[in-house]
Amino acid sequence: MLVNHQHKMVFCYIPKVGCTFFKRLMLILNGKYPNVSSPYDIAPTKIHVLPIDLLSTHPRENAAVLRAYKKVVFVRDPYTRLFSGYLDKMFMPRQMFKTLCTYIIKTFRKSVVKNSSITCPLDVTFEEFLRYVIHSNQNNVKKNYHFGMMHDLCGTCDIKYDIIGKLETFVPDLNLMFEEIGESHRMPVENLVTERVEDDLTAVVDYAFHTKKNTCMDFSQILRRTWRRAQIRGFVSMDLDFPFTNNQTLFVTQQEFLDTIKDASLVSRNDKSLKVIKSEAMSYAYSTVPMDVLNQLEVLLKDDCLQFGYDTRPKHVFEANQRTWNFNYFDV
Incomplete structure (x- = not known):
């Protein structure tokens, strides 16, 4: 949990729920970046090197803070x-997940020969x-917190939260949070939605080029997946084909590729x-x-x-296999 003593606020961050954004936001609220107005002005990598204010490890101090x-x-x-x-940690080649991916394939792929390399x-x-x-959540085996259950990660059964915001209503819920801590004029929240796209593209392209020499995947495939991810995220039209040949991907620079995708x-x-x-891409995946x-x-x-008020059996998930799909979103 992140803590901000000035505003007397505790924030529980959840992976894949704006986690990087909220960590950067808390750095600003905690005075680490006094001259920065937007979380997107802070490089995502900074959250891994700068000290982030966390809740104390002492139970009594924790209890007092959580009460107040x-x-x-x-x-x-x-x-x-x-x-x-899945899109960000499995479809995109992530070196830090290589061991986990190996475990998943060996354990859950039917065609894999036991003990094969x-x-x-x-x-x-x-x-x-x-x-x-x-399997991992039900049996507590090889669990990875990125894919843990939200109520477990933030203890919502035991802790009564004052504000439970939703990513689906990000702007009004973030505005409410700012109002509650007396920071309603801190930053124009509406602008953050637009800034998010450029920030996301910059970060994912940077990662793609930094993994160029440290992955077993062909670099043209990495860039094709980066492009398709941008399409699935709704940043780039599906009508725009990948603009480079395999040979061109060998020579394209990071800035050239970033400019092209932007x-x-x-x-x-x-x-x-x-x-x-x-x-649509999500429905296809579930189909x-x-x-x-x-x-x-x-x-x-x-x-x-x-x-948290979500449908336990959404139609776009459980009826997706009843549709006829003529396009494979993950075939690049």
Whole structure:
């Protein structure tokens, strides 16, 4: 939990619920960046090197703070959160998840020969990922906090939160948080939505180029996945094909690629289909998952859904396999 003593606020951050944004925001509120007005002016990498004010490890001090301070948490639809986790941690090649990906493939891929060696575990399917999430959370085996349940991560059964914001209503809920701590004029929240796109693209392109020499995946494939991720996130139109040949990807610079994907995002702004691309891609992903796995997932996510007011059995998830899909969003 992050703590801000000046405003007497405790913030519980949850992976894949604006986690990096809120860590940067708390750095500003805690005075680490007195001349910065927007969290997006702070490089995402800074949250890993700068000291972040955390709740004390002493139980008595913790209890006193939790009684006296405002407690805030932001959540999001559990099914969407898992899809977002897959997109960013599995579909995008993440070196830090290589060991976990190897475990997932060896444990949940039917075609893998027992004790066989896996040299490049970067093709985990959405079904395999969900089987892992279910198994790890139900059996407390190989758990990764990025994919833990929200009510477990922030102890919402034991702690009474004063503000439970939602990513789906980010602007009004963040404004409410600012009002509650007396910072209603701190920053124009509405502008943050626009800034988010450029920040996201800059960060993911930076990561792609920094992993160029440290991954087993062909670099052209990394850049193609980076482009497709931007499309699935609703930043770039699906009508805009990947603009480089395999040979060109060998020589394109980070700045050239970043400029190209940013330009594509600007051109795509008037594309009305952007709003539905991510939901369509998510439905497609869930359509590839057997119903018995989805039923197990419903049981796992039930507490999160009921506590935070989300549908336990959304149609776009459980009826997705009834549709005819002519496009594979993950085939790049």
